[in-house]
Amino acid sequence: MSQNNLAGNRLQADTMANKCLNQDYEALRSQCLMQRRLFCDPLFPATSKSLGYNEFGPNSVKAKGVEWKRPGDLCLRPQFIISGATRTDVCQGALGNCWLMASIASLTLDKDILTRVIYPKQNFTDKYAGIFHFQIWQYGKWEEVVVDDRLPTKNGKLLFVKSAEQKEFWSALLEKAYAKVNGCYENLCGGFPGEAQEDFTGGIAECFLLNKAPSNLFDIMKKALSRGSLLSTSIIVNGGEKEKLTQEQLMEKHAYSITDAKEVQTSEGRVELVRLRNPWGHIEWTGAWSDCSKEWSQVSPEDKAMLDCSADDGEFWMTYADYIKRYSKLDICNLTPDVPSVDNLRSWNFCQFEGTWKVGATAGGCFNFLASFATNPQFWVKLDIDSEGDGKCSVLVALMQKGVRKAKQTGLKPCAIGFFILRFQISIRESKMSA
Incomplete structure (x- = not known):
């Protein structure tokens, strides 16, 4: 730019x-x-x-x-x-x-x-x-x-x-x-990092659970990084509230940023690598492809210098296979069209709605969910298929609560909220609608 x-x-x-x-x-x-x-x-x-x-x-x-x-x-x-x-x-x-x-x-x-x-x-x-x-x-x-x-x-x-x-x-x-x-x-x-990422970009965060990772997640990560999306990740464990260090020097219940994803040629074939950073600025992964590990001898001096694999700064590389095995959750903050560096998103339509759920007005009682469903706020979204592309289109939907973090000191906790996406097909010729 x-x-x-x-x-x-x-x-x-x-x-x-x-x-x-x-x-x-x-x-x-x-x-x-x-x-x-x-x-x-x-x-x-x-x-x-x-x-x-x-x-x-x-x-x-x-x-x-x-x-x-x-x-x-x-x-x-x-x-x-x-x-x-x-x-x-x-x-x-x-x-x-x-x-x-x-x-x-x-x-x-x-x-x-x-x-x-x-x-x-x-x-x-x-x-x-x-x-x-x-x-x-x-x-x-x-x-x-x-x-x-x-x-x-x-x-x-x-x-x-x-x-x-x-x-x-x-x-x-x-x-x-x-x-x-x-x-x-x-x-x-x-x-969760997705919250702050939205606040710094106006984007929309989505979450991937790595035990159910799609087969093309590495490509998704590379594409997301190339278009300026913000990526972060963490290890989620049950029980206890404090961060805990594993034998391989990864911190549980601790957020890491993902700063790069590369494929490199080695003497044994191509390897998919992911670069992570501990926000502490120290304490790094000690497994394969960690700083100064033996695996770097399989890479050309030019690639090794380009990937900067030896600085003691909290940043480290690991294979994508090791990453999805050890980490639990990946957050990707997708940028919206008004962000300066994302010209490839200019064709997106971006809209937002603001309102309040009020029992008896815009929402029913929580104990009569099915009967009150029709009173909840509803919005129609028309999806236009890209005729010059693969015949598909994408839509991102996000829901957030206002003032929840500021209200922490009063003891107020976030409410359980969510939304349903219902598919409707309209036949213009027959003027009929089917769900």
């Missing part, structure tokens, strides 16, 4: 975005510059309220000793981005939010999408006023989220996400913006 197109997409995105909590970034920054002061966000203050309510609550052990500091208090000459935003800039901190970290790491693989989210030209020098802004998709609309740059620290170090580059702060500030949207940092504990 040309720089002109990218700038145009950025301008269009800015115009379309809502001002979250009615905070205008340009107006607030201009005011701070005029008054020669640094911005302090009154709607997400540097207090225990923004940290959390339980584990990070006001009187908790984890919140004890926390100090809010600006990047300039932590190092000399801080920078927003150093040599481009990359997946190694995302190292998980004290929050149990690996699902979010995996999503942010995947986000860095597509620079056009990343540019829409983080405004890469922000810095700590030109018209610096202690204020930054990001775009996050919320329930059908992009929201421009403003934050100040006071970050929670302990003993002079960032408490939550950090970059491998100690002077780089885009990932920490993005995490703060996401915490603000969701009420507090602690509300980010626990979740």
Whole structure:
């Protein structure tokens, strides 16, 4: 994509975005510059309220000793981005939010999408006023989220996400913006990567259970990565709530991002490989095709250099066969037509509906499901077959609940929701409908 197109997409995105909590970034920054002061966000203050309510609550052990500091208090000459935003800039901190970290790491693989989210030209020098802004998709609309740059620290170090580059702060500030949207940092504990991937792209996430993986899943993964989709994965086990390390150094109940899928030629034939990244930035798979394993001797020096198989950064390769054997779940966030880098999706039709299920109005009682089914919201979708293609077409349907994560601190849990897709065929000639 040309720089002109990218700038145009950025301008269009800015115009379309809502001002979250009615905070205008340009107006607030201009005011701070005029008054020669640094911005302090009154709607997400540097207090225990923004940290959390339980584990990070006001009187908790984890919140004890926390100090809010600006990047300039932590190092000399801080920078927003150093040599481009990359997946190694995302190292998980004290929050149990690996699902979010995996999503942010995947986000860095597509620079056009990343540019829409983080405004890469922000810095700590030109018209610096202690204020930054990001775009996050919320329930059908992009929201421009403003934050100040006071970050929670302990003993002079960032408490939550950090970059491998100690002077780089885009990932920490993005995490703060996401915490603000969701009420507090602690509300980010626990979740599924597909949720954050949707919030960073406006896309639609779908899930594959790997014990029922389709025969062409590797090709699906390659195609998804090539068109900019975000991929993440995890190992699901029953019992216990904490992450647990296997003998092969894979973490159970922990989200990984999938950053590549390649076929390589070896002395024994072609091998399908998948590249994963632990958002911690360390602890890697130790099995076949792990960093510096003997299998790499079967690959040409050129391929070995291209695949970068030896860096100790939490990223590793493994065969596709080993992947589907050891992992449980794959999330793919499919991008929608308004994303700058997905010109191949321009022919898609995208629509959304918003409403509320209310007993007696738009929904029946839960104990009389069949009798009340007809009162539920219903929408007709016409599928147009591509006459120039294979005679098939695709439709993606997603359903989400508003404000569930923000309501965690009140004890509110997500409701059980779902939808049915019913097939109807209409014969125009006979004017009859059959289900």
